[in-house]
Amino acid sequence: MDRESVVNDEMTDAITNGLTPAEEDPILHRYLNTLPAAVPTAGLSDRVLSGVWRPDPRWIRTGRGAMRDMIASGRIWMMIGALAVGSLVPLAATVVLVGVFAESIGGGLRWFVAEGIPFAWVALTADLEGALGTVASVLGAHGLTRADLLAGSVGAAVAAMGCAIGLRRTMTPSRKDTP
Numbered sequence: 001m002d003r004e005s006v007v008n009d010e011m012t013d014a015i016t017n018g019l020t021p022a023e024e025d026p027i028l029h030r031y032l033n034t035l036p037a038a039v040p041t042a043g044l045s046d047r048v049l050s051g052v053w054r055p056d057p058r059w060i061r062t063g064r065g066a067m068r069d070m071i072a073s074g075r076i077w078m079m080i081g082a083l084a085v086g087s088l089v090p091l092a093a094t095v096v097l098v099g100v101f102a103e104s105i106g107g108g109l110r111w112f113v114a115e116g117i118p119f120a121w122v123a124l125t126a127d128l129e130g131a132l133g134t135v136a137s138v139l140g141a142h143g144l145t146r147a148d149l150l151a152g153s154v155g156a157a158v159a160a161m162g163c164a165i166g167l168r169r170t171m172t173p174s175r176k177d178t179p
Contacts, residue, residue, distance in 0.1 A: 055061075070076045098105060139149065 056064075067076075070079060
């Protein structure tokens, strides 16, 4: 007698003998416990989906076709030459111009370090001091105290950190997404 007929006979006997569901469960569970080989193993979905053909996006297919056409027609060498010339000519021109005007460039850099940066720093700090004074006068006109400003700035910092953490979690692939 084969296994399937034994299972069918026992299940039929359980139904016809008027067993309660509680009495039928041991029989059912005994046969269900013989099925662990049919349980999907870890990675089954990955193995199945690895065999599924997914077409590339249209822009990739179009690009591949254009590249094949360029190679077949020989225009690929023109494109490589244009890219090489387009990147080497500006580099060579820069080297030549720096060599020709090295003394002027050096003088300009010396002036910038000696006078330009300190002047820019003084102007920047003056503008910043003026802006902060304006903000302080506007906030003072509304009766905000230093404690209110501190609480607001701490709240803004916490909100910014929350946004950064949320953005990082959004941009980081989850473990389910990684192969």
